[in-house]
């Protein structure tokens with residue numbers, strides 16, 4: 001073959017290859033992605049909005065195919081549709097530059113054949129603040145991959161976020177992981193989200209005191225961060241803005257000059273360096289496969305960054321300096337602009353952290369929270385009140401020997417209501433309450449009526465003692481206005497009353513109340529409720545299981561835990 005035709009032939013082949021590559025590389029909206037809908041952000045999977053009813057596996061459950069294969073049936077039984085599973089750096093890159101995805105492939109295959117989605121948790125440079133997941137060749141070479149140090153000069157088992165070598169090695173591995181996920185799952189979308197690192201933040205001191213860190217801390221605050229703060233000056237998270245304001249809103253200077261002398265400056269300094277590092281890892285991964293990516297936050301610091309006094313009293317060991325706390329959201333956004341969400345591991349103060357992590361337009365995804373009755377109550381609240389993308393119970397099917405009927409019941413109710421919830425997220429026609437026994441009734445305006453929701457105290461037979469309320473008992477309800485005078489409500493332990501909030505006859509009455517369920521999105525009415533069931537027409541009752549304080553699902557699963565309510569007006 002003469003050189004000219006040889007050249008043409010090669011050219012044609014490589015063009016064909018690129019074309020197929022382009023053909024095989026799915027577009028950004030074909031793959032799972034986030035999309036604004038009114039005031040809400042939704043996760044779109046296979047072109048449709050998706051509610052993640054999730055459970056997180058124990059840290060190392062997905063490092064063995066035999067082990068994880070025993071869990072799939074339990075996860076399916078638990079009505080979970082998304083599994084949070086760890087994939088660790090030391091698992092995929094035992095030797096530098098050599099990648100082995102065989103276990104991950106087994107996990108993806110297992111989930112796929114059980115019709116489950118996956119959110120992969122990249123356990124790499126940091127896990128709960130420390131570095132137990134980097135491969136041995138990183139751990140052993142602490143010259144090349146330096147560690148953070150405390151004020152006392154103690155070296156921690158923690159890769160410093162101020163090392164480019166640490167960052168680049170992590171980013172390279174993560175890039176390979178995301179390329180592999182695209183190549184093996186880019187069309188099936190079993191993997192729908194990625195958590196990058198796990199609960200980063202420095203324990204043991206308010207900032208890294210290694211030589212590289214001390215030099216950076218003594219230097220100027222990077223222009224990138226100052227530019228971001230000035231650009232967003234009016235919309236910064238108030239507590240953070242307060243710290244900057246207290247030091248005079250300087251637009252340049254050292255960390256202490258700009259953020260004041262104290263632990264707030266340390267925390268901001270660490271947040272910037274963690275965010276820059278994680279931001280690079282995210283960019284490397286998204287260059288291959290831009291799935292939605294989030295970081296999860298250990299909510300160790302309950303007070304805000306502006307509370308210098310409390311900061312100063314905090315013993316160093318209970319610090320997680322620089323972690324993605326809500327009041328450091330601006331710093332994390334400036335440092336990691338391609339990160340999609342900061343997500344709270346909300347074990348305590350659930351309602352408060354849902355509110356704090358939905359500020360400044362941050363979409364709400366709860367990677368870790370409690371299961372059982374508390375989880376069953378919380379999940380309704382996260383979706384109904386805060387338009388959550390997903391809720392996940394930590395160790396969902398591995399931390400008790402018996403099925404968690406409470407959470408299963410709640411997940412089943414939400415799976416039934418999912419089409420309605422996704423239709424009403426972000427447009428003010430849906431809400432929810434989460435009530436403890438001592439909480440006063442809450443009034444919530446939804447649609448044409450204001451709902452008053454109260455914690456239900458079970459009826460007590462005369463001359464009998466009421467059953468004491470166990471601690472950590474929560475009632476919750478979700479309500480969706482599907483018409484001018486129509487609502488679907490669900491939950492347990494709540495009494496609901498309605499009052500009109502539009503002109504017309506001042507009183508609202510219960511017209512028809514049906515208990516029932518949804519089958520394939522179609523309402524299937526069961527009992528027609530009145531009399532005792534509605535306090536003679538006074539209120540909607542979403543009961544506890546009889547004679548107890550546990551969710552109704554424990555007694556009747558989720559059957560009939562939903563009510564369709566139509567109202568009428570009179571005077």
Ligand code: DGJ
Pocket residue numbers: 059128198199345368394
């Ligand atoms: C929070 C971490 O993110 C999880 O991985 C796990 O370590 C839990 N704490 C405790 O089990």
